[in-house]
Amino acid sequence: MKNNFGLFIVIIFLSFCFIIFYKGLNTPNTYAPQMDEKKDIPTFKAKEFDSNNYLNSDKIFEEKIFYIVNIWASWCVPCRIEHPLLMQLSKNQSIKLIGLNYRDNYKNAKKFINDFGNPYSRILIDEDGTLAIEFGAYGVPETFIVDKNKKIIKKFVGPINMEIVKEIKLIIK
């Protein structure tokens, strides 16, 4: 009877360990960013691409409209793929696109904009990538939707596609 109880305890204990490890191994060990968490836009000061003037974030997001913050770089190939869609989005009057030029060379970035068009109402220079970190980004391209209350309501990691454009249009409606 005593031996059976011991065996029972051991089986329960092993089963418990098995469940813990099984669950642990099944959970992906990679970073999955939070896409829908509402966060305030960071407060920052950034250099503007064309004027070289420093702007405060409250000056950048001053209107009560939706903003799309797009992190891009001339060396980023997926940025070229999403660029026509950004051009399409820029025609929408109810949103403004803010470009964050990430760890780029000015000349190359200028050439990129001249070649493919400028969808942004403002481009900010993020020379050392710290501005992207303030937004919680981890690469390029990355796109954030900022609502009228200055909250980041959605983020898209990687190049945007037609589906995402439809989703953005639905959100800003």
Place this chain on the structure above:
Amino acid sequence: MKFLKIFIIVFLSVGFSHLKSDEKNDEYKNKILKNIRCLICQGQSVYDSESEFASSIKSIVNKKIKEGLKEEQIYKFLREKYGDWVIYDPKLNKNTYVLWLLPLLLFLFGGAIIFKKLNNQK
């Protein structure tokens, strides 16, 4: 000649003390960077990685240290941006209870078995 000697001694001591403080700052910064996970790398810390993401994190940690933020404040800032996963040293919260308490439970369970066995032998 005496003046020159004094000058050399003062110059060297100031120079070396500056180097020493730089070294100390680097050590402090590296300690923080080693505890931050590179989110786009496979099992690498920000300190070990040369990726764009890691370089950006290195820059922001540098900036925050210069602004006077302490180690815990920098971790808090990064946790707010990327969640608990970005720091290697996990905090005790509802998601990490099992991680922190399981070893303790195992220790107590094993200890109880040994204690019981020893008692039985007596």
